[in-house]
Amino acid sequence: MRISTQPPMALEPERYELIAPPTYRFGVARRDFFKLLGGGIAVFCLHDSPLAAQEAGRSGRRPDDDLPQDISAWLHINDKGEVTVFTGKVEVGQNIRTSLTQAVAEELSVAPGSVQLLMGDTERVPFDMGTFGSRTTPTMNPQLRRAASAARDALIALAAEAWHLDPKGLVTVSGVVTDPESHRSVSYGELAKGRELAKAIPAEDPLIPAAQWKTMGKPLAKVAGRDIVTGRHRYPSDIKLPGMLYGKVLRPPAFAATLTSLDAQKAEAMPGVTVVHDGNFVGVTAPSSHDAQAAMAALNATWKTTPQPSGDELYDYLKKNAVHAEERGSHTAGSVEKGLAEASARLQQTYTVAYIAHAPLEPRAAVAEWKDGKLTVWTGTQRPFGVRGELAEAFHLPEDHVHVLMPDMGSGYGGKHTGEAAVEAARLAKAAGRPVKLVWTREEEFTWAYFRPAGVIEISAGLASDGVITAWEFHNYNSGGAAIGTLYNIPNQRIEFHPSQSPLRQGSYRSLAAAANHFARESFMDELAHLARMDPLDFRLKNLTDPRLRDALQAAAKRFGWGEDKPQPGHGFGIAGGFDKGGYVATCAEVAVDSATRQVRVVRVVTAFDCGAVVNPDGLRNQIEGANMMGIGGALFEAIRFENGRILNPHFAQYRVPRFGDAPAIEVVLIDRKDVPSAGAGETPIVGIAPATGNAIFAATGQRRRALPMAPEGV
Amino acid sequence: MSRVSQLVINGVSYSVDVDAGASLLSVLREDLDLTGSKYGCGEGQCGACTVLVAGAPRRSCITPVGEVVGKPITTIEGLEKDGQLHPVQQAFLDEDVMQCGYCTSGMIMTAVGFLNARPHPKDEEISHYLEGHICRCGTYPRIVAAVRRVAKAMQEVRS
Numbered sequence: 051m052r053i054s055t056q057p058p059m060a061l062e063p064e065r066y067e068l069i070a071p072p073t074y075r076f077g078v079a080r081r082d083f084f085k086l087l088g089g090g091i092a093v094f095c096l097h098d099s100p101l102a103a104q105e106a107g108r109s110g111r112r113p114d115d116d117l118p119q120d121i122s123a124w125l126h127i128n129d130k131g132e133v134t135v136f137t138g139k140v141e142v143g144q145n146i147r148t149s150l151t152q153a154v155a156e157e158l159s160v161a162p163g164s165v166q167l168l169m170g171d172t173e174r175v176p177f178d179m180g181t182f183g184s185r186t187t188p189t190m191n192p193q194l195r196r197a198a199s200a201a202r203d204a205l206i207a208l209a210a211e212a213w214h215l216d217p218k219g220l221v222t223v224s225g226v227v228t229d230p231e232s233h234r235s236v237s238y239g240e241l242a243k244g245r246e247l248a249k250a251i252p253a254e255d256p257l258i259p260a261a262q263w264k265t266m267g268k269p270l271a272k273v274a275g276r277d278i279v280t281g282r283h284r285y286p287s288d289i290k291l292p293g294m295l296y297g298k299v300l301r302p303p304a305f306a307a308t309l310t311s312l313d314a315q316k317a318e319a320m321p322g323v324t325v326v327h328d329g330n331f332v333g334v335t336a337p338s339s340h341d342a343q344a345a346m347a348a349l350n351a352t353w354k355t356t357p358q359p360s361g362d363e364l365y366d367y368l369k370k371n372a373v374h375a376e377e378r379g380s381h382t383a384g385s386v387e388k389g390l391a392e393a394s395a396r397l398q399q400t401y402t403v404a405y406i407a408h409a410p411l412e413p414r415a416a417v418a419e420w421k422d423g424k425l426t427v428w429t430g431t432q433r434p435f436g437v438r439g440e441l442a443e444a445f446h447l448p449e450d451h452v453h454v455l456m457p458d459m460g461s462g463y464g465g466k467h468t469g470e471a472a473v474e475a476a477r478l479a480k481a482a483g484r485p486v487k488l489v490w491t492r493e494e495e496f497t498w499a500y501f502r503p504a505g506v507i508e509i510s511a512g513l514a515s516d517g518v519i520t521a522w523e524f525h526n527y528n529s530g531g532a533a534i535g536t537l538y539n540i541p542n543q544r545i546e547f548h549p550s551q552s553p554l555r556q557g558s559y560r561s562l563a564a565a566a567n568h569f570a571r572e573s574f575m576d577e578l579a580h581l582a583r584m585d586p587l588d589f590r591l592k593n594l595t596d597p598r599l600r601d602a603l604q605a606a607a608k609r610f611g612w613g614e615d616k617p618q619p620g621h622g623f624g625i626a627g628g629f630d631k632g633g634y635v636a637t638c639a640e641v642a643v644d645s646a647t648r649q650v651r652v653v654r655v656v657t658a659f660d661c662g663a664v665v666n667p668d669g670l671r672n673q674i675e676g677a678n679m680m681g682i683g684g685a686l687f688e689a690i691r692f693e694n695g696r697i698l699n700p701h702f703a704q705y706r707v708p709r710f711g712d713a714p715a716i717e718v719v720l721i722d723r724k725d726v727p728s729a730g731a732g733e734t735p736i737v738g739i740a741p742a743t744g745n746a747i748f749a750a751t752g753q754r755r756r757a758l759p760m761a762p763e764g765v
Numbered sequence: 766m767s768r769v770s771q772l773v774i775n776g777v778s779y780s781v782d783v784d785a786g787a788s789l790l791s792v793l794r795e796d797l798d799l800t801g802s803k804y805g806c807g808e809g810q811c812g813a814c815t816v817l818v819a820g821a822p823r824r825s826c827i828t829p830v831g832e833v834v835g836k837p838i839t840t841i842e843g844l845e846k847d848g849q850l851h852p853v854q855q856a857f858l859d860e861d862v863m864q865c866g867y868c869t870s871g872m873i874m875t876a877v878g879f880l881n882a883r884p885h886p887k888d889e890e891i892s893h894y895l896e897g898h899i900c901r902c903g904t905y906p907r908i909v910a911a912v913r914r915v916a917k918a919m920q921e922v923r924s
Contacts, residue, residue, distance in 0.1 A: 143865025143902050271861045278866035279854040281801020281841035285867060288800035296795070338795050340787040411805045411813055411867045411901045460803070460867030461901055492806040668861050672904065676864055679903025702810035702899065710892040713905040 083248070086174070090128040090242040093201045094121045094250045095193040121176040121250075123190060125154065125197050127205075131225050131239030133158065133165045135194060138178020139186050140170035141274075141458040142432060142466070144732040145669040146186045148273045152666060153191045156265040157198035157258060159222040160238070162273065170434040170456030180433030182464060182558060184631040184730025187665060191728065192257065199258075200251040208241045260663035260724035267722075269668035274458060285460050286430035287415035291485040294417065295324075296339040297478040298346045300332035301494060304355045304695030305554075313350040320345050326481040333474065335482040339489075358695040359553040365402050365506050368528045371551040379531030379547030389521025389542030393512025395581055400508050401570040402757045403529050404689035405501040405554055409707055412460020413495035414471035418478070419485040424451045429472040430459035437469030444473045445480070463680070464558035465499055496700035501690055502559030503552060505529025507570035511540075517582040519593050524571070528552060530563025533630040533737065536571060538593040554692060560677070561733040564630040565684065565740060569758055572626035572741030576748065586625055586745065587612055596629070598660050598723075602636040603627045605719045606658035610638035620645055621653070622750025626741035632729025633661040634721075637678070637738025639714075641746040648764035652682050652714045652743055660721035661729040671718045674735040678716055681739035683708045687762040706762075769830050774799065775843025785831025789823075790814045792830045793840060801841035801870045805899065812898030815871035816840045822878035841870035844877065852918060853877050856911040864902035872898055876912045884919050886912070 083092065123137040135154055141147040147167050155162040168174055170181075202222055209227040210217035213234060221228050228235040260267060277283035302309070312332060314325040322337040323345045332351060336342035359367050390396060416429035425447060431437045434454045442449045454472070475488040490498070505528045512521040521542040526534055531547035547563075559565075579589035587607050594600055607613070607625065617623050620643050627636035640654040655678050664670055687706045691698040699705045744755050751765055767785045771778060774797065783792050788807075793799040793816070805813030807826050814826040817839040844851035850858070853876045863869055872895065879886070879894045886894070891912045892905075900908065 143863075143867075145864065269861070271858060272863055272866075274866075275858045275861070275863060276850075278863050278869050279841075279850065279857045279873060280845050281799075281870045283866065284800065285803070287804065288794075290795075290798060290800070338783075338787065339791050340784055409901055411811065411865070411899060412803065413805075459865065461865035463901075489804060492808065492811075672861065672864060672907065675906060676903035679905060680901070701808060702806050703808065707899055707901065708903065708905075709897075709899060710895050710905050710909070713892070713903075713909075716906055 084246045087126050087134070088128055089244060089246050090126055091201060091204055091245060091247045092124055092126045092249070093197040093204070094248070095123045095197045096121060096250055122178070122193050123176060123197065125194065125201060127201060127238055127242045129239050129243040131160075131164060131237050131242070133160060135165060135167045136175045137167065137169055137190060137194070138175045138435060139190050140181045140432060140434065140456045142181065143461040144186075144673065145272060145666070146181075146190075147458065148270055148669060149187065149665045150191060150194055151273050152266045152270050153195045154198040156263055157195045158202050160225040162265060162270055164225060169458075172434050172438045172452070172454045177435055180436055180467065182432055182467065184633070184733045187728050187730040188632060191665065195257050196251050199256075200249060204247065204249055205238055205241050209236050212236070266665050267663065267667070270666055272669075284457055285412055285415075286417070286428055286457050287412055287460070287487075287489045289417040289428040289457065289487070291417060291419055294485040294487055295335040295337060295482050296342045297333055297335045297475060297486045297488040298339075298342040299474050299488065300346060300349055300351060301498060302330070302353050302355075304353075305358060306695060307353040307355045309351060310354050311352045316348040316350075317345040320348065324482045325349070326478055328477065331474075331477060333478050335478050335484075335486050355695060360693040361691050364504055364553065367553060368504065368506050368550045372527050372548040373550065375546035375548050376531070379534060381535055381545040382543060384542035386521045386523050386542045386544045390510075390512040392514065393520045394515040395513045396510065397513070397574070397578060397581055398508070398510035399574055399577060399756060400506065401573060403505040403507070403566040403569065404758055405504045405556070405692075406559070406684050406688045407496055407501055407690055407705060408463045408465025408499070408559060409496065409702075409705070410461040410463060410465055413490040413492060414466065414499065415487070415489040416471040416475035417485060417487045418472065418475035420476075420479055424453065425476055426453040426455070427472045427476060428455045428457060429469060429475075430462070431456055431466050431469055431472070432462050432464070433467050436467065437472050440469040440473055441476055445476065463560040464562070467557060468500070470498065492702065493700045496705060497697045500555040500557040502684075503529045503556040503563070504554075505563070505566050507566065509570060509574045511574070511578060513578060513582055517584050517589055517592050519578065526563065526567060529566040532562035533564035533567050533628065537596045537599050537629050538575075538590070539595055540593070554690070560680065561630060561736050564628070564734065564737045565681070566758070568626065568628045568737040569740040569744070572628065572738075573744050573754075573756065576624070576741070576745040577754065585613065590625075590627065598634040599627055599629055599636070601721060602634045602658045602660050605721060606636035606638050606656050609658070609717060609719050610656040612638055617749065620750060622746040622748065624742040624745030624747070624749060626738045626745060628737050630734045630737060633659060633731060633734035635659050635734055635738045637742040639739065639742035639746045641743060641750055643747070643750050643765060650686060650747060650761040650765055651712070652686070652739075652746075655714045655739065655742075656717045656719065657735060657738060658719040658721060659731065659735050660723055661731045661734070662726035663724045663728045664720055664722040665728050667720055667722070670720060670731050673731050674718045675716045677733075677735035678739045679708055679713060681736040682712055682714070682743070684758060685740035685743045685760060687759045689759050689762060767831065769834055771834065772830070772838065773835070774838045775840060776837075783830055786829050788826050789816070789828040789830045789833055789838070790825035793825060799840050799842050803867055803870060805868070805871075810897070810899070811868070811871075812875060813868050813871040815874040815898075817874055817878050820878060820881055822875040839874070841874060844873070851877065852915045853880065853911070856914045860907045860911040860914060862904050862907040862911050864904055868898060868900045872900070872908055876915070880912070880915060880919070884916065886916055888913060
């Protein structure tokens with residue numbers, strides 16, 4: 051059987067996540083580095099692949115006394131044996147602070163407790179494009195492991211030199227180098243003492259194979275857990291500086307409105323209040339958020355609005371304003387016309403996907419401080435370096451005059467790539483002459499952030515009498531090109547992504563368009579299965595040879611009892627599977643339709659997931675459970691409603707998100723492939739739940755739901 | 766507008782000088798630097814700001830501080846005693862509940878208040894009682910498991 055270790059298709063570029071690296075990057079002098087950290091041993095990770103280089107910027111000139119510029123991360127061991135890892139990746143709830151700690155602890159043979167990660171601080175970590183696309187585990191994890199492995203080699207070499215022994219005979223356990231012959235031992239801290247040893251690692255250093263992992267591959271509880279349950283952890287919105295003021299920004303009544311007049315007299319007369327008016331930007335600062343709110347309410351502004359598209363014309367609008375398919379989002383094979391001509395049955399359907407909100411529980415927040423012409427901002431973002439660039443541009447500063455720090459934040463789900471709050475807080479702080487904190491309200495987060503793109507997806511296919519798919523045509527309007535290709539064996543394909551004009555501001559969302567494309571594809575597969583009079587699982591397997599997706603589908607089906615158990619009246623079973631970002635997922639869902647209220651509830655879910663060698667099984671289960679839970683919202687009831695430049699449901703009372711009562715029993719089957727490099731897992735597990743739920747609704751009711759959300763008012 | 770000058774939080778009496786109409790949440794976070802209670806919606810819809818007032822869960826974001834003068838307030842910072850976590854805090858660690866953890870303090874405070882009032886809950890009761898809380902990361906099954914774990918341990922201690 052063929053074992054695929056590489057994704058079966060090239061990573062599909064996602065236009066919503068393409069960000070250019072900076073034009074110039076300058077080296078760090080070796081002496082400055084140790085001045086910053088104190089002595090010890092430092093190891094620098096160099097980029098090991100073109101993709102990693104693209105993520106972290108380009109390499110450049112390398113003067114001898116400077117550290118290499120194409121660094122993606124570094125780690126440092128001090129004279130106490132404490133390990134500090136510096137990375138531009140950030141922790142947003144996906145648990146990489148823990149999984150990267152495991153990676154370093156494994157290769158360096160130290161306890162996880164002696165490893166600290168310094169993340170997302172633009173003055174102390176190497177440039178990084180951002181934390182998105184499930185890239186941390188496939189790229190940063192192996193780079194840090196190589197650095198840790200090289201550090202371990204360096205420590206062994208130091209001990210060998212001191213003892214006049216062959217390094218090959220020495221071993222490391224729990225932060226100590228030992229000579230098994232003489233039983234001599236020396237701690238990493240003692241070896242690092244009084245040194246300034248810097249080492250850049252070659253990319254080809256071998257790593258410990260997954261089958262021999264001792265720290266990786268096993269559950270490790272969240273490393274910052276205690277600080278969270280005690281309330282000690284400071285999220286971006288918890289940062290407080292001496293003399294800090296609180297800011298608010300006046301929002302227009304509709305998108306694209308322009309300010310025509312402002313009367314700020316009453317607000318300006320309030321004690322301690324500063325009003326900032328700069329073009330369309332109006333904001334206030336005050337000694338407390340309560341006072342800032344009062345000052346905002348005292349402003350009298352008038353705005354000019356312009357007519358804009360509304361939700362009831364959304365899907366027509368997206369199709370009407372579509373531009374030609376982008377080449378990079380297109381794929382053709384064979385002849386669709388020929389395939390359709392050969393088919394004994396044909397099917398054509400249209401699916402739609404609503405805008406939805408990320409609604410991270412911590413809204414956008416920033417604390418900004420100006421000092422001697424330099425700007426420092428603490429903010430919640432998945433792209434600290436991107437936000438640094440935004441700030442530099444907004445305030446006409448060189449990037450080295452801007453420092454962005456990103457404390458582990460209250461989630462993002464792809465929704466915090468941008469620096470709106472950071473720019474606003476900095477503008478207010480500049481005017482007030484004091485540090486300013488700005489925390490967006492929930493209504494602001496629901497209105498002025500950006501949304502998961504809406505879309506229209508049209509599919510047509512031909513079917514031979516034996517259930518083989520002969521032709522496949524797939525057009526996605528606006529929602530995106532991620533996972534637009536199919537793993538099913540279809541000789542004749544035409545697949546196109548058509549960008550369009552979006553009535554609302556849109557951007558990336560957990561799994562990008564993979565959720566939308568899987569919803570359409572796997573719902574359509576179910577429809578084809580019924581057309582072919584075949585069991586939906588059998589139909590998929592008949593048209594599929596990819597071994598990893600087959601394994602995932604069969605593993606989920608087996609645990610679920612697919613084909614063995616029959617649903618009780620009012621219940622239905624559905625199945626869906628797919629692939630994206632190196633992960634293979636299959637989800638079975640059972641729904642229950644209330645006979646009186648016609649409300650739909652997902653009561654049971656089984657997800658099988660294969661993302662290569664599992665780094666932290668319990669952390670991975672948590673991500674898969676959470677992805678299903680979040681995905682139920684987009685599947686059944688989440689949708690942004692809008693009219694003429696206004697969001698109509700910008701509150702949790704109006705925009706329904708999944709709550710405790712929506713939680714099904716969730717079972718996770720991990721397919722731990724120790725022979726395959728680990729892929730990221732924060733996103734792909736979300737793609738199966740919507741189509742599996744839709745297919746289960748069809749099984750329960752005979753009603754096919756082709757629009758996300760599928761049952762905001764029941765069925 | 767009347768002012769509030771004294772609050773009793775986690776057994777400590779604090780002097781403040783705040784507008785009685787300011788939210789308890791803003792006073793905790795801004796005036797007392799007790800930032801464990803979170804802003805999630807400002808409308809009592811998500812539960813991230815939950816504290817105990819006289820032992821009962823209360824949404825501090827929609828509670829004017831003037832309403833809680835003289836009443837004992839407990840925040841997440843007040844649960845740990847002499848380095849010993851409250852059983853609910855410990856259970857959240859034991860079940861490895863958290864993803865981003867932003868909802869956690871509110872969840873824990875409601876669970877503490879709930880278990881005080883109802884030490885032997887059924888699963889549906891746990892879920893029902895926490896319905897007003899949002900965990901956007903979707904860790905609901907683990908939160909229920911954590912609360913169940915504490916209830917079970919309390920039962921064993923009693924029997």
